[in-house]
Amino acid sequence: MLMSTFEIPATDYTPHVFEDSKTGVIWFKGEAYPENASAYFQPIMEWIRSRIAEKQPLKLAFSLDYLNTSSTKALLDLLAILEIYHQQGGKVSVIWYYPCDLEVMKETGEELLHDFSLPRLLEPVGRLT
Amino acid sequence: MKAHPGTSSASRVVLEIRGPVTQAQIAAATARLITSLVAPRQLKHLLKTIFVEMAQNVLKHSQNTSAIPATISITDTGDSFTIHSRNAASPAAARQVAEIVSDTDQLSRTGLVRIRRTELHKPRQSGCAGIGLIEIRRKTASPVACSISPLSADESLVEITATLRKQACS
DSSP states (O other), rough: OOOOEEOOOSSSOOOOEEEEETEEEEEEEEEEEOSHHHHHHHHHHHHHHHHHTTTOOOOEEEEEEEHHHHHHHHHHHHHHHHHHHHHHTTEEEEEEEEHHHOOHHHHHHHHHTOOOOEEEEEEEOOOOO | OEEOOOOSOOOOOEEESSSSSHHHHHHHHHHHHHOOSOOOOHHHHHHHEEEEEHHHHHHGGGOOOOOOOOOEEEOOOEEEEEEEEEEEEHHHHHHHHHHHHHHTTOOHHHHHHHHHHHHHOOOTTTTTTHHHHHHHHHTSSSOOEEEEEEOOSSSEEEEEEEEEEEEGGO
């Protein structure tokens, strides 16, 4: 998989964030409970803002095993930026992947996207273990 | 910090963390606990949710100068898990926690979802455990117990206990 220059490696409690330069999809994979979610997501927000300033189409894919409330709040801030871009005519789409045996993560995705009109898809995935 | 992963039908502490701790230590302990538990994935995920939310509070209070270290533990009582945290806080912060617990105690699931959404869309406030407590109340579907004990004019002891019933998640 080809990566762009923007990439934040995963830790045990933060996700792997990267753009797949082949598909253009911006991925969030793994765990999301940083000690300071606001600080953690700040560079990601700045990067997304720069992409919006360039009027780039944005495809975001979330494949998170877990996220805490602080990260949920940070993602809502991110989605709010995307919502404005979408309403201004920007091309944005969001895919929320959730384990097929973990209904709670589907619910999390539904709740996150509830207040937004962004094109979205909630997609179950099988266990990879 | 010490961790005792494992389950049995007898009531026993399966994990205990005592401050000061780091986020990496919390993550490592959580991973060990979840890996070792023999339980449905949904139950493990809910336990992780509650533990991590409460552990963030322990982490926050790990730097306190209080003589009382922040602690969090999980006890397997057979038919449920009891998650208990204890930390010193300012009297104002302690009152705030007690008020949130009291305010959310009688709310239905719909009411909890609504208040959580409202809180999530508010501007960030530092030092407030509000949304985390709402989340714990919602995920456990059980009342959260809160005990406040004054230690001095500047400090109170805050104890929070959440109960996650195993049957509700199976």
